Amino acid sequence: MAESLEELEARMAEYRAAISVAKRRGDNVTAGQLRAELRAIVQEYGRRLDEMDDLPEPEAGEPEPAPASESGAPKATPPPAPRPSGGSVPIREQAHQALTILDAPAGPKLIAATHEAFLFEKVVTTRLGSLRRDEERSFTAQPFARPYYICPALSHDRLTPVRGLLAVSTWPLEQRIIGPLGPRADFLVHARSISRQIARMQAAGHEPTLPAWVLLRRFALNIPGAYEGYGSPDPARVTQAAEAEADVHAEADRATRQAAAAHARERLTDPVRMLFGATRLGAVEAVEQQ
Numbered sequence: 693m694a695e696s697l698e699e700l701e702a703r704m705a706e707y708r709a710a711i712s713v714a715k716r717r718g719d720n721v722t723a724g725q726l727r728a729e730l731r732a733i734v735q736e737y738g739r740r741l742d743e744m745d746d747l748p749e750p751e752a753g754e755p756e757p758a759p760a761s762e763s764g765a766p767k768a769t770p771p772p773a774p775r776p777s778g779g780s781v782p783i784r785e786q787a788h789q790a791l792t793i794l795d796a797p798a799g800p801k802l803i804a805a806t807h808e809a810f811l812f813e814k815v816v817t818t819r820l821g822s823l824r825r826d827e828e829r830s831f832t833a834q835p836f837a838r839p840y841y842i843c844p845a846l847s848h849d850r851l852t853p854v855r856g857l858l859a860v861s862t863w864p865l866e867q868r869i870i871g872p873l874g875p876r877a878d879f880l881v882h883a884r885s886i887s888r889q890i891a892r893m894q895a896a897g898h899e900p901t902l903p904a905w906v907l908l909r910r911f912a913l914n915i916p917g918a919y920e921g922y923g924s925p926d927p928a929r930v931t932q933a934a935e936a937e938a939d940v941h942a943e944a945d946r947a948t949r950q951a952a953a954a955h956a957r958e959r960l961t962d963p964v965r966m967l968f969g970a971t972r973l974g975a976v977e978a979v980e981q982q
Contacts, residue, residue, distance in 0.1 A: 700733060700736060703733055704730060704733055704734065704922060704923070707726055707729060707730040707733065708730070708922070708923060710726050711723050711726045711727060711730065714726060730922055731921065731922065734921055734922045781811075781813060783815070783816075783819045783820065783823055784823060784826075784827065784842055786803075786807050786811075786813065786815050787803055787815075787820060787823060787842050787858060788840060788842065788860060789807060789811055790802075790803040790804075790806040790807040790810075790811070790815070791803065791842075791858065791859065791860050792860070793806055793810055793885055793886070793889055794806055794881070794882050794885050794886070795881055795882075795885045796867065796877075796878035796881040796882055796885070797845035797854070797857040797858060797859040797867075797868060797870065797878060798857065798858060798878075798882065799856045799857055799858070800815075800817040800820040800821065800856070800858070801817060802882065803815060803817075803820060803858065804816075804817045804820070805903065805907055806886070806907065808903050809886075809900075809901055809903040809904040809906075809907050810889055810893075810901075810904060812901070820858065823842055823858070824842060824843065824844055824853070824858060824968070827841045827842045827843060827968075828843075828964070828967075828968045831963075831964060831967060831968070832964055835963060835964075836963075839862075840860055840861050840862045841860075841861040841967060842858055842859075842860065842861075843858070843859055843860070843861050843868070843967045843968050844857060844858060844859065844868075844968060844969055845857035845858070845859045845868050845869070845870045845874075846865075846868055846869050846870065846952075846956070846969045847869075847870060847969075848869050848870060848871035848872075848874070848948050848949065848951075848952040849952070850970060851952070851955070851956050851960065851965075851969055851970050852969050852970050853968065853969040854870050857870065861967050864953075865953040865956060865957070865966070866946075866949040866950055866952075866953045867949075869948075869949045869952045869953060869956075871945060871948035871949060871952065872948065873941045873944055873945040873948065874945065874948075874949075876941060877938065877941050877942075877945045879911070879914070880915070880934045880935075880937055880938040880941075881934075881938070882911060883908075883911035883912070883915060883918070883930055883931075883934040884930075884931050884934040884935060884938075886904070886907055886908050886911060886930075887908060887911075887925075887927040887928070887930040887931040887934070888927070888931060889904075890904055890905075890908060890927045891927040891928065891931075894927075905924050905925070908925050908927065908930060909924075909925055911930065911934075912925040912930045912933075915930065915933045915934055915937060916933065916937065917929075917933040917936070918930045918933035918934065
């Protein structure tokens with residue numbers, strides 16, 4: 693029978709303790725063997741987490757089935773995670789809250805994972821797919837009636853919406869533009885933002901949720917020097933590693949964003965296009981010829 697995530701976590705803790713004992717005794721051979729076994733457990737733990745991501749999301753309003761116990765009887769459903777006061781939060785506000793934490797354009801899955809990790813409420817990602825169009829219609833009908841809008845990130849060359857990436861209208865235009873280095877640069881911003889959010893929670897005496905640690909781990913595994921692959925990532929170390937790599941790309945990425953933003957401000961006088969992008973091929977070129 694496959695071990696549960698809790699059992700795997702307990703085994704990882706046992707191996708880490710055994711490795712510490714072996715190191716104190718100077719038994720490097722045993723410590724090396726234990727590390728190899730621990731890596732296998734960590735890989736299994738990561739594989740199980742990835743399988744959980746592949747499960748289909750329940751439809752809005754559809755309750756998730758209660759897990760069965762070993763005897764086959766349904767287990768008692770645990771109490772739900774705390775939600776913000778006032779009931780369910782509107783989808784546009786959920787997206788705004790998550791994007792404010794991430795501080796860079798992001799896709800629906802990351803927005804949903806961030807909101808669940810730090811704001812304790814699940815987001816139905818399918819609803820995020822239509823949110824941008826709803827926001828554009830609202831802005832077109834009554835411009836600037838709301839304090840913010842959820843809008844798309846814009847491509848640096850054609851200023852068209854980047855498929856699947858959402859941003860916040862109040863961000864500087866440069867922050868909403870995606871150039872050749874943009875995906876990696878924004879990935880590092882996300883990693884740094886999540887690390888700092890976890891550090892703030894710890895400083896305030898709050899224990900970060902398991903989804904928050906899982907989210908940080910997934911970023912840390914893809915940043916050189918951020919994480920060794922077992923235990924919980926150190927938020928300060930992830931932040932430092934993310935900033936070190938970001939410095940490598942910063943100058944070129946900043947230049948691309950600034951040039952594209954200057955071009956947009958000069959050529960796109962329509963506020964709808966400035967927020968939601970040129971929606972037709974050749975739109976920018978046509979504006980330039982006017």
